[in-house]
Amino acid sequence: MSTVNTVTEQLTRAGQAIEHDSFAIIDAEVGSHTYTDAQWPIVRRMIHANADFDFNGLTDFHPAAVREGIAAMLAGATPVVADVEMICSGLSQPRLAHFGMKTHQFISDADVIEAAKIEDTTRAVQAMRKAHRLGMLEGAIVGIGNAPTALIELVRLIREEGVRPALVVGMPVGFVSAAESKDLMAEVAEVPWIVIRGRKGGSTLVVAALHALLALAEAKQKAGQA
Numbered sequence: 001m002s003t004v005n006t007v008t009e010q011l012t013r014a015g016q017a018i019e020h021d022s023f024a025i026i027d028a029e030v031g032s033h034t035y036t037d038a039q040w041p042i043v044r045r046m047i048h049a050n051a052d053f054d055f056n057g058l059t060d061f062h063p064a065a066v067r068e069g070i071a072a073m074l075a076g077a078t079p080v081v082a083d084v085e086m087i088c089s090g091l092s093q094p095r096l097a098h099f100g101m102k103t104h105q106f107i108s109d110a111d112v113i114e115a116a117k118i119e120d121t122t123r124a125v126q127a128m129r130k131a132h133r134l135g136m137l138e139g140a141i142v143g144i145g146n147a148p149t150a151l152i153e154l155v156r157l158i159r160e161e162g163v164r165p166a167l168v169v170g171m172p173v174g175f176v177s178a179a180e181s182k183d184l185m186a187e188v189a190e191v192p193w194i195v196i197r198g199r200k201g202g203s204t205l206v207v208a209a210l211h212a213l214l215a216l217a218e219a220k221q222k223a224g225q226a
Contacts, residue, residue: 005222007098008215022048030056038066042194042212049208058197065167065192066216072141072166073217076100079140080210081131081165082203083107083124083150083172087143090207095214106130107147124150132157141167143210145203148172148181155184158191168193169209171201 088103106127124147157163
């Protein structure tokens, strides 16, 4: 999908040139891949964020993920609920503001910490539960890059309590339950998702995927205005 984006581009011509040249290098060096024209810009930006070509293959998409992610952004004011503050800090506020979007995370809230101690669970689990109590998961874009337990709890909320986010970007990194949590998410048919198989992941990858989706959303917005 070609773009003439302004909001979701780098702010200077020099910055734009470096980013575009980087994408061209990735396209030249990546070899073959099986991603669609809509999926590839997301994977490419993830490769760009970490200089790691393993994400060509490790990244997996629910069939409706890109379409529903773009639709949620174009709808306006769709919340982004993250497992950690790092995702909220990494996302471009001007790009989010263009679509009326705001970020939310609850992992350091005092009531979340207290509940985790009382119930002997992780803060990440309690943060997802708080987001659900506040009604913030319904129709939201959920980004999980650090805590496998947050993703496992989100799957439980989807299956047992009927929570329906617009999109889940599930990319927790680590050695304990990280791969398993993403495999669990990938078994969900009712909610669109983007996951990274295996141990790799992290908040940086969630931010990259969401920035790519924001760029795709702006391109579609501009195409509709042409």
